Structure formats: C-alpha cells, structure tokens
Amino acid sequence: MRTQRNPQLNANGELIHLLSTEGLSKEMLTHILDTATNFVSVSDREVKKVPLLRGKSVFNLFFENSTRTRTTFDIAATRLSADVVNLDIARSSASKGESLLDTIDNLSAMAADIFVVRHNESGAPYLIAQHVGPHVHVVNAGDGRHAHPTQALLDMYTIRHFKGDFSNLSVAIVGDVAHSRVARSNIHALTTLGCPDLRVVGPKTLVPNDMAQMGVRVCNDLRSGIDGVDVVITLRLQNERMSGALLPSAQEFFKSYGLTPERLQWAKPDAIVMHPGPINRGVEIASSVVDGPQAVILSQVTFGIAVRMAVMSIVASHEG
Amino acid sequence: MTSQFDNTVQADALDAEGLYQQLLTAIRPLTATADKPVRLVGIASGGVWLAQRLQKDLGLAGESGVISSSLHRDDFSKRGLSSMGVQTKLPFDVNGATVWLIDDVLYTGRTIRAVLNELFDYGRPADVRLAVLVDRGQRELPVQADLVVARCSVPSTQSLELSQTDGGRLTFGIETAG
Amino acid sequence: MKILIQSGRVIDPTSGLEAVQDLAIAAGRIVAMGAQVKDFSPERVIDATDCVVAPGLVDLCTRLREPGFEHESMLESEMSAAVAGGITSLVCPPDTDPVLDEPGLVDMLKFRTKKLRQARVFPLGALTRGLEGEVLTEMAELTESGCVGFGQADAPIQNTQVLQRTFQYAASFGYSVWLRPQDYWLGQGVAASGPLATRMGLSGVPVSAEVIALETIFELMRGTPARVHLCRISSARGVDLVRAAKAEGLSVTCDVSVHNLHLIDVDMGYYDARLRLQPPVRQQRDRDALRAGLADGTIDALVSDHNPVEADAKNLPFAQAEPGATAVELLLSLALKWGREDQVPLQRVIAVLTQGPVKVLGQSLGSLQASLGQITLGGVADICVYKPDAAWVVGADTLRSQGKHTPFAGYELPAKVATTIAGGYIAFDAG
Numbered sequence: 001m002r003t004q005r006n007p008q009l010n011a012n013g014e015l016i017h018l019l020s021t022e023g024l025s026k027e028m029l030t031h032i033l034d035t036a037t038n039f040v041s042v043s044d045r046e047v048k049k050v051p052l053l054r055g056k057s058v059f060n061l062f063f064e065n066s067t068r069t070r071t072t073f074d075i076a077a078t079r080l081s082a083d084v085v086n087l088d089i090a091r092s093s094a095s096k097g098e099s100l101l102d103t104i105d106n107l108s109a110m111a112a113d114i115f116v117v118r119h120n121e122s123g124a125p126y127l128i129a130q131h132v133g134p135h136v137h138v139v140n141a142g143d144g145r146h147a148h149p150t151q152a153l154l155d156m157y158t159i160r161h162f163k164g165d166f167s168n169l170s171v172a173i174v175g176d177v178a179h180s181r182v183a184r185s186n187i188h189a190l191t192t193l194g195c196p197d198l199r200v201v202g203p204k205t206l207v208p209n210d211m212a213q214m215g216v217r218v219c220n221d222l223r224s225g226i227d228g229v230d231v232v233i234t235l236r237l238q239n240e241r242m243s244g245a246l247l248p249s250a251q252e253f254f255k256s257y258g259l260t261p262e263r264l265q266w267a268k269p270d271a272i273v274m275h276p277g278p279i280n281r282g283v284e285i286a287s288s289v290v291d292g293p294q295a296v297i298l299s300q301v302t303f304g305i306a307v308r309m310a311v312m313s314i315v316a317s318h319e320g
Numbered sequence: 321m322t323s324q325f326d327n328t329v330q331a332d333a334l335d336a337e338g339l340y341q342q343l344l345t346a347i348r349p350l351t352a353t354a355d356k357p358v359r360l361v362g363i364a365s366g367g368v369w370l371a372q373r374l375q376k377d378l379g380l381a382g383e384s385g386v387i388s389s390s391l392h393r394d395d396f397s398k399r400g401l402s403s404m405g406v407q408t409k410l411p412f413d414v415n416g417a418t419v420w421l422i423d424d425v426l427y428t429g430r431t432i433r434a435v436l437n438e439l440f441d442y443g444r445p446a447d448v449r450l451a452v453l454v455d456r457g458q459r460e461l462p463v464q465a466d467l468v469v470a471r472c473s474v475p476s477t478q479s480l481e482l483s484q485t486d487g488g489r490l491t492f493g494i495e496t497a498g
Numbered sequence: 499m500k501i502l503i504q505s506g507r508v509i510d511p512t513s514g515l516e517a518v519q520d521l522a523i524a525a526g527r528i529v530a531m532g533a534q535v536k537d538f539s540p541e542r543v544i545d546a547t548d549c550v551v552a553p554g555l556v557d558l559c560t561r562l563r564e565p566g567f568e569h570e571s572m573l574e575s576e577m578s579a580a581v582a583g584g585i586t587s588l589v590c591p592p593d594t595d596p597v598l599d600e601p602g603l604v605d606m607l608k609f610r611t612k613k614l615r616q617a618r619v620f621p622l623g624a625l626t627r628g629l630e631g632e633v634l635t636e637m638a639e640l641t642e643s644g645c646v647g648f649g650q651a652d653a654p655i656q657n658t659q660v661l662q663r664t665f666q667y668a669a670s671f672g673y674s675v676w677l678r679p680q681d682y683w684l685g686q687g688v689a690a691s692g693p694l695a696t697r698m699g700l701s702g703v704p705v706s707a708e709v710i711a712l713e714t715i716f717e718l719m720r721g722t723p724a725r726v727h728l729c730r731i732s733s734a735r736g737v738d739l740v741r742a743a744k745a746e747g748l749s750v751t752c753d754v755s756v757h758n759l760h761l762i763d764v765d766m767g768y769y770d771a772r773l774r775l776q777p778p779v780r781q782q783r784d785r786d787a788l789r790a791g792l793a794d795g796t797i798d799a800l801v802s803d804h805n806p807v808e809a810d811a812k813n814l815p816f817a818q819a820e821p822g823a824t825a826v827e828l829l830l831s832l833a834l835k836w837g838r839e840d841q842v843p844l845q846r847v848i849a850v851l852t853q854g855p856v857k858v859l860g861q862s863l864g865s866l867q868a869s870l871g872q873i874t875l876g877g878v879a880d881i882c883v884y885k886p887d888a889a890w891v892v893g894a895d896t897l898r899s900q901g902k903h904t905p906f907a908g909y910e911l912p913a914k915v916a917t918t919i920a921g922g923y924i925a926f927d928a929g
Contacts, residue, residue: 037407038390038391038407041407041408042391045441045442046441046442046443047440047441047442049441050391050392050441051391051392051437052391052396313396317396
C-alpha cells in the first residue's frame, strides 16, 4: 500500500486546502480557531472589512443548493476584501454535460484563487484539489456525506467559546448520523481536540455500529445518549429518509429522539444546544428548545463568518 | 510638532526606564492642555505597556487602548497569519477623538501605516499623534513621529525590542534578526 | 511454421512436469518434447534459457469492449495487450453494446478476432435477453455460434423464479451458468461496507450481499443439477460457502480477480477512482481468505477482470467513476507476485492461470478440452515463454491496452513475457 501525503498540507505541513477535519493536528485546529477569534470583532467595526484577500478571487462552486452556506462564504470573503463570484452550477455548463474538471479548468483560466466547493458526491473536493495549480486553494463546503469542515470548525469555536476546555467535556450528536457530513467532521475534530466522551445517538438505521471505530460511543436510546452531557448537537432529519425505509415518519422520530425541554433536562443543567441548520422544528428539536436559553444556534451563525474568514486567510497565505 | 529631545544614543546604552520618564515628562503638557479628552493607544506589542503606564501616571480616566497592525500588514502573503496575537481593543469612540499612538521603536514606518488603516476602520478621529521612545531611522515610508525621546542607530541585521520583566521593569534588548 | 523452443524450464500443472526441455511445434501442435529434440528442422528457434515455458494463459474475464464501446482499433489494441501478457485464450463477458444475446453478434465477434491470429476468444452469451433478467436467450443457437457459457455480467437476476428457470434450461443442455454472486438491492453501494466506507461517506456493499446471493444460488442448484461458475468471489465468508458447497458435491467452480487478491479497501487512499471496482475490494481478512482459497483449490482460477475504462470515466468523484481497471497485461505478473509472497508452489500458480480455467470451461471447449491449458505431446501449441527474473514498472508507457487506469500504476512487478505462441503461431515476441 502506498502512503500518500495529506493533500490538505503542502510539503512544509502548512494548510493549502481545507477538505476535512480528519488528518489535521490539534495544533492546526487550534490555530484556525485562534485566528477566527481575531475576525469576530471585524463585524463590530464601522468598516467591516480588512484587506487580507484584496485582489484575490473567490469562486463559490455549489453543485448542491445551499443559500445559507453560500451566503456565509460570500460575506466572509467580502469582509476579507476578496472579489466573490457565485456560480449557479445547475444552470451553468456543468449541467450541459461539461465535466467537473473541465469546469474547474475553465474557471482557473479566469484566475480563481480560492474555490469554495459543495458537491453531492463524497470525495469530489479531493479530485479538484489534486487537479488545481499551486496557487489555487480549495475549501470544502460539504461533500456528500463525508465532510463539512468549516461547519465543524465553527461548532468547535462555539463549544470553546461557551465551555472552554475540550478535555473534560461530554458531547452528544443526535439524529441522522449515518448520512451526516457535519457529524463526521465534528467527530474527527472533537476526538483530535481531546474530547473524552463523545456519543452518537439515533435509531440503528441512522447510526451504524461501525461508527464506533471513529472513536465514539453508539447509543440507540436518547436518554442514555444525552445523560449528563455538556453539549447536544442535533442534526437535521431529511425527508428522503422516510422514503428509503430508514424511518417510518418524522412524528415517530420526534417521539423517540426529538429534543424537548423535558428531555433536555437529562443533560447537564448548563448544557448548550447546537444545530447546524436549517432546523426542522418539531422533528429533531422542539420549538421551545430552539428559542430557549440553552440554544446557541444563532451564535453558531455569527461565529461561522469569522471561522470561514480564518480558513480562507490561512489557506490563501500558503503555496501548494 | 517636533521632538523636544534629540539625543543620539548608543544602542547598548539605551535605558528604557530612563527614556520612559523622559517620555512622561514630555507628553504631560501636551495631554493636559487638550480641551478635548486625549486617548492613549498602545501599538502591539511594545507600545502596550508604555500606554498603560502613561495612562496611570498621567492620571487619565479609563483604560488605554490597544491597536494591532495584523489585519492591515503589507506582508501577509509572505508571512501569513502566524503573527496574529494581540487584538485591537479601543474602549472609546474613535469618531472625533484625539488619539496619541504610543510605540517603543519607530523603524521602517510600515507598522504605523498599517496601524493608521486599522484605526480608521473604527471611525474618523479628529487628530492622531505618534510618540515613540526610540527612532532608529531607515524609514521606508514618509512617516514621522511627533515625539521622539532618543535616536539610535541599529544595523538592519539586528532587531531592537522592548520587554518587561516580571517586576514590571522595562528594558531594551538587541537580537540578531532571524 | 516449425518452431523449436530450446532449453526452457517447461512447466505443465496437469501432468506435474517441471524440467528443462526442448519443445518442437509444427502445424499448430506440439510434436516433440524432451531433453534434446533431434531430427527437427525449425524455421524459428527460440532460446528459452533462464525462461519458464508454460502453457498459454487462459483468462476467464477480458473485456474487449466490442461491439459497442469500442474506440478506434480497440479490439486490435486489447487483443495485442492480451498476447503481450502471455494470454492465448480469453473469455469475454456478454455486457457489450448491444448485449451478446444474438447469434449474429457472436459470429461477428468470433470472425473479427479469429482474423487477428492472436488469442482464442471464447464469448459468454447473455443468460437473459438484454441482460434484463426476464426472458431466456436462445442458448442452443448461441452455443452453435461459439458461446462457452451464459452469464449476466454485473447485472444480477432479481427474480428468483427466473433464475431457477435459467438453471433448469441450461442444465437440459449441459450449458454452464456464470454468475457474479451479489444481491441486486444490497449491492448498490460503491465501496466495501465497513469502517472505512462509513468514514469516507461512501455507500457500502455488505458481505451479506454476496452471502445471500451464494446461498440462493446453492439452494437452487440443489433442486436442479446445473453447472454454475461463480465470478469474482470477494469475501472470506464467500470462500467458506464455496468450500462447503464443493464438499457437498454441488457442481460449482469459482474465480477471483487480481484486484481482490492483492488490494484492500484502504488502498483507495483519498478517493482514488482507480480503486472503484466491482466487486469492491474488501478488508484484510477477506484478502487473506481469498489468497488461501486460491492456494488450496477452493478457488479454481485467477482472472484479470480486464476493463479498459477510458481516462475521462475515471476523472470523476469516486461514486460516479466507471468501475473497472486495465489488467490483462498484469495477470501473469500479479499471479507470480502472489505466489512468491505466499510461498505457493509454481505449479499451483501456473495452474490457476491454465489448468484451473480450462476445468471451468470444461466440455464447452469441445475437442480443445483435451489439451488446452497444457503442454502435452500432440496437444495444441499455446505457449507462454517468460523471464521469471525480469521486472517491469506498470505505467502508461509500458501498457499496450488503450485503458491506462490500474490501481497498480507505478508498481514494479515480477516477470516479463518473452514470447507468446497461439495455435502454433508466434502472436507476440518481445524481441
């Protein structure tokens, strides 16, 4: 078996692409979070811009729809003074049969510096990263069910902000873990940052047993899953799960796994509740919890901009 | 505004504490006569201790500000963000303020340029002045200080930095630049 | 042409022969064998000193991509690649375009390949029309045109009643049924199920997909005396089930591909689409069981599973990439690599490439069955002469196939084919 160098790092071990939280050291993850701290205050200034990426072009390549994530990247890039181009792939040449790599080549010829890519196939950003030249950087905005590293980083930022040290935290990820790129990226980040007690919670159809090999405890029962935790991360339940014979209905899911105020009491009294969004109220989480004092969901959104500014600044400053 | 002191000092004879006392003496009348409140802002990182001490010794209300050049540096693509440390914190409204920037050493002038850009991201000050302990010359931009306590020549292969001992004593150190 | 192969180490697994001997070939047959052949005036002498002289290899799965998927001169390039790999007989699966379910298409394929005077081509006919798994094909007509068996390539029959009827019909005539044991529904994934696929976010094919298909096939065989060949076993449990079925006396044979013999799931690294294969490569213990099964005879043959996928079809995200790899030129080297790594006797290594596949083809070979895959006096002159101590590096420049994608790219592999003789004709000469 051949060993390959982590494609996210250049020969000096510096971050040139952000594809996954897996394979990044604790120091690297911490560096990104520390850098993000500097950017949080930018939105409080009168001039909400710094010139770090001035003259650089950021291309948002979203093969899978997402107005929310794309908007966040758009704002983050703009705050760094970069020029942002949003590509609506569904209506563009890719849907006319142009291959993924041809699309990338054409855009690279337009002097793109950063590609922010969301794709419905796991691994697509790796293909792109292997293909682009040394001055071009790829940031994965979500690939299939594999990874969503910027979401995991902003989740880590949020946890660090409210809870401080990872080394004595209990965290539970509840919901459709099997299909969740957010869950996978969070698991890698939390284990690397030293979280000693990490649980994934959901029915067997949505939480496969071999996830235990990623360093988590698999729980099919909500009560034991969130018992005494400091952080509950609830995941979105997609409608497709009902048609694939994975779940009978959203109501049944809520009945067994929905986070209600009563169930939230099984966690620690000061536990925080997170959600990557968009939220299905009444399916994975009760409205009153979303609007309640323990939810930090809106903070996640705010921190998301700073974290994405940090990621883009860091990758753009290193050469491949 | 010109410097009141024009001492040329040998690099190894710099007495930081002594220079600080001279700075305090020189700046006192300039801040006392202002009809508008004066805001002291220390440039990270060497100027921060100076600004804090001045704030206290001048009996000014509130806290001195801290300003970082990180986000406006012109060498980002060469050095990256590894130099990000202290963050800008300005506990006053910049609009219409009289700001005194305080730093330990004035050298090429690039830090001052970046700091000015950073300051103006927060608002439009009425006026901005610069006071430094040491001017080591070799300017690369048209930047001058309003108040210089001492001039000193240091070869470009060496760096001159202010540090603070555990007991709060200021000292200058000369290192061969890495 | 009269050919004399001198001083090579002749190996024939069927008879157990392993000796330095001369071979004399005339009119497509081996006319003399011995320490020194006399009274023979050859038109061509091949000096096989320090070479192994083996029966020409028989590959039970080589895709020529004709008809339908051909690029210019694809048939020619793939046939050249085969003989360059020492292969003198190959079986091609029916998943062409159109599917090989019409005698006319089989006739055409046999005609075109025979003209090239390279390897013998034995087509597999489609078991059902269009491989759709519903209507039987005209198996008698297809056999007359040259089909040696009937299969479904990578399209499993979902309807168990149809499957049963294909067994019954084929059994009436003594035709063999070639099936890749994978349940249609459980086999939809793109990688082997397990911790790696879970971590990589790739849909998985569980071992149960193979086990359920095998159990179904064996149960149907108990009710019908069909002759079944299982294509591309991939798991340890699969090997165990085949072993038990053979012990039970079921008329079953099976093969394994060079990929499952050497590679495991983690070899995909960061989504390397060259590892996008069907069946997927599984975990360490599966590979170990496949290697042991090939050594002990549970698995009868090693196949290349050659599929010259074009470049663009692999330059896609893993799940979208076309499965398959170019492999016909690597078959001999990869067999020898296995043999050396696991200390398998050379006789057995050569057997899985010659005697084993011929046993699978059985009576469908007609009179050829008597000597194909063997070096025997009076038998057909299909010979592979290779240099066991040479080595070569797999790369676009060293591959003759138009397909350049292989997970073994960059590997240094043992042995180089010096000369390939098919039907007494020198089909390949490394020069």
